[in-house]
Amino acid sequence: MLHLALHFLVPALLVGVLFRNQQLGDKVLGDKVLGDKVLGDKVLSHKVLSHKVLGARWQVAYLILIATMVVDIDHLLANPIYDPNRCSIGFHPLHQPGFIGLYLLLCFIPKTRLIGLGLTIHMLLDSIDCQVTNGIWIN
Ligand SMILES: [Zn+2]
Numbered sequence: 001m002l003h004l005a006l007h008f009l010v011p012a013l014l015v016g017v018l019f020r021n022q023q024l025g026d027k028v029l030g031d032k033v034l035g036d037k038v039l040g041d042k043v044l045s046h047k048v049l050s051h052k053v054l055g056a057r058w059q060v061a062y063l064i065l066i067a068t069m070v071v072d073i074d075h076l077l078a079n080p081i082y083d084p085n086r087c088s089i090g091f092h093p094l095h096q097p098g099f100i101g102l103y104l105l106l107c108f109i110p111k112t113r114l115i116g117l118g119l120t121i122h123m124l125l126d127s128i129d130c131q132v133t134n135g136i137w138i139n
Helices: 002-018 022-034 048-054 055-076 098-106 110-134
Strands: none
Touching: 002 055, 002 098, 002 110, 098 110
Protein backbone atom coordinates (compact mmCIF):
# COMPACT_ATOMS: atom_id res chain seq x y z
CA MET A 1 0.00 0.00 0.00
CA LEU A 2 2.87 2.34 0.83
CA HIS A 3 4.41 1.31 -2.49
CA LEU A 4 1.31 2.41 -4.41
CA ALA A 5 1.20 5.70 -2.50
CA LEU A 6 4.83 6.34 -3.45
CA HIS A 7 3.90 6.05 -7.15
CA PHE A 8 1.79 9.17 -6.58
CA LEU A 9 3.93 10.95 -3.98
CA VAL A 10 7.37 10.84 -5.60
CA PRO A 11 6.19 12.43 -8.91
CA ALA A 12 4.38 15.06 -6.83
CA LEU A 13 7.61 15.77 -4.97
CA LEU A 14 9.56 16.07 -8.23
CA VAL A 15 7.02 18.45 -9.74
CA GLY A 16 7.00 20.42 -6.49
CA VAL A 17 10.78 20.85 -6.59
CA LEU A 18 10.93 21.65 -10.31
CA PHE A 19 8.05 24.10 -10.34
CA ARG A 20 8.88 25.87 -7.10
CA ASN A 21 10.47 28.20 -9.60
CA GLN A 22 7.82 28.34 -12.33
CA GLN A 23 10.25 29.47 -15.01
CA LEU A 24 12.68 26.70 -14.17
CA GLY A 25 9.86 24.17 -14.34
CA ASP A 26 8.72 25.55 -17.68
CA LYS A 27 12.21 25.47 -19.10
CA VAL A 28 13.19 22.05 -17.78
CA LEU A 29 9.95 20.29 -18.56
CA GLY A 30 6.84 22.14 -19.57
CA ASP A 31 7.90 23.88 -22.75
CA LYS A 32 9.51 20.82 -24.21
CA VAL A 33 6.64 18.53 -23.42
CA LEU A 34 3.99 20.71 -24.97
CA GLY A 35 6.23 21.60 -27.88
CA ASP A 36 6.35 25.31 -27.15
CA LYS A 37 9.18 27.39 -28.49
CA VAL A 38 10.88 29.85 -26.20
CA LEU A 39 12.52 32.72 -28.05
CA GLY A 40 14.49 34.68 -25.53
CA ASP A 41 11.89 35.79 -23.04
CA LYS A 42 9.09 35.43 -25.59
CA VAL A 43 7.00 32.32 -25.55
CA LEU A 44 4.86 31.53 -28.58
CA SER A 45 1.17 32.06 -28.04
CA HIS A 46 0.03 28.45 -28.06
CA LYS A 47 1.69 28.15 -24.69
CA VAL A 48 -0.84 30.63 -23.34
CA LEU A 49 -3.59 28.64 -25.01
CA SER A 50 -2.45 25.31 -23.59
CA HIS A 51 -2.26 27.06 -20.25
CA LYS A 52 -5.95 27.83 -20.42
CA VAL A 53 -7.03 24.50 -21.86
CA LEU A 54 -4.89 22.22 -19.77
CA GLY A 55 -4.62 24.19 -16.55
CA ALA A 56 -1.46 25.15 -14.71
CA ARG A 57 1.71 23.72 -16.22
CA TRP A 58 2.80 21.88 -13.11
CA GLN A 59 -0.53 20.04 -13.21
CA VAL A 60 0.14 18.95 -16.78
CA ALA A 61 3.62 17.78 -15.78
CA TYR A 62 2.17 15.83 -12.84
CA LEU A 63 -0.49 14.21 -15.04
CA ILE A 64 2.12 13.07 -17.56
CA LEU A 65 4.26 11.59 -14.77
CA ILE A 66 1.26 9.79 -13.27
CA ALA A 67 0.17 8.57 -16.73
CA THR A 68 3.40 6.58 -17.05
CA MET A 69 1.86 4.13 -14.59
CA VAL A 70 0.20 2.53 -17.65
CA VAL A 71 3.51 0.66 -17.91
CA ASP A 72 1.98 -1.69 -15.33
CA ILE A 73 -0.39 -2.89 -18.06
CA ASP A 74 2.10 -5.73 -18.56
CA HIS A 75 0.88 -7.15 -15.23
CA LEU A 76 -2.23 -8.27 -17.12
CA LEU A 77 -0.10 -10.94 -18.82
CA ALA A 78 0.89 -12.46 -15.48
CA ASN A 79 -1.04 -14.91 -13.37
CA PRO A 80 -2.00 -13.78 -10.82
CA ILE A 81 -2.20 -10.21 -12.16
CA TYR A 82 -1.08 -8.84 -8.81
CA ASP A 83 1.14 -10.62 -6.31
CA PRO A 84 2.47 -8.48 -3.47
CA ASN A 85 5.41 -10.86 -2.96
CA ARG A 86 6.54 -10.90 -6.58
CA CYS A 87 9.37 -8.66 -7.82
CA SER A 88 8.17 -6.79 -10.97
CA ILE A 89 11.63 -5.83 -12.19
CA GLY A 90 12.95 -8.44 -14.59
CA PHE A 91 9.66 -10.34 -14.41
CA HIS A 92 7.08 -8.37 -16.40
CA PRO A 93 7.84 -7.64 -20.08
CA LEU A 94 7.96 -3.83 -19.74
CA HIS A 95 9.99 -4.10 -16.53
CA GLN A 96 12.99 -5.77 -18.26
CA PRO A 97 16.48 -4.21 -18.06
CA GLY A 98 16.44 -3.49 -21.81
CA PHE A 99 13.33 -1.38 -21.47
CA ILE A 100 14.64 0.33 -18.36
CA GLY A 101 17.65 1.42 -20.44
CA LEU A 102 15.23 2.85 -22.98
CA TYR A 103 13.34 4.74 -20.25
CA LEU A 104 16.64 6.24 -19.09
CA LEU A 105 17.39 7.30 -22.65
CA LEU A 106 14.02 9.07 -22.92
CA CYS A 107 15.11 11.33 -20.02
CA PHE A 108 17.74 12.87 -22.28
CA ILE A 109 15.41 13.73 -25.16
CA PRO A 110 13.59 17.00 -24.38
CA LYS A 111 10.24 15.95 -25.87
CA THR A 112 10.14 12.66 -24.01
CA ARG A 113 11.87 13.81 -20.83
CA LEU A 114 8.82 13.75 -18.58
CA ILE A 115 7.73 10.33 -19.81
CA GLY A 116 11.27 9.04 -19.32
CA LEU A 117 11.43 10.51 -15.83
CA GLY A 118 8.05 9.02 -14.91
CA LEU A 119 9.05 5.56 -16.15
CA THR A 120 12.49 5.70 -14.53
CA ILE A 121 11.00 6.76 -11.18
CA HIS A 122 8.46 3.94 -11.55
CA MET A 123 11.21 1.34 -12.10
CA LEU A 124 13.23 2.73 -9.18
CA LEU A 125 10.24 2.49 -6.85
CA ASP A 126 9.44 -1.04 -8.05
CA SER A 127 13.05 -2.05 -7.53
CA ILE A 128 13.11 -0.59 -4.01
CA ASP A 129 9.90 -2.53 -3.36
CA CYS A 130 11.70 -5.72 -4.51
CA GLN A 131 14.49 -4.96 -2.08
CA VAL A 132 12.09 -4.37 0.82
CA THR A 133 9.89 -7.44 0.18
CA ASN A 134 12.35 -9.93 -1.33
CA GLY A 135 15.83 -8.61 -0.58
CA ILE A 136 16.64 -8.35 -4.31
CA TRP A 137 16.80 -5.39 -6.71
CA ILE A 138 15.86 -7.41 -9.79
CA ASN A 139 14.45 -10.83 -10.64
ZN1 LIG B 1 5.54 -1.46 -12.08
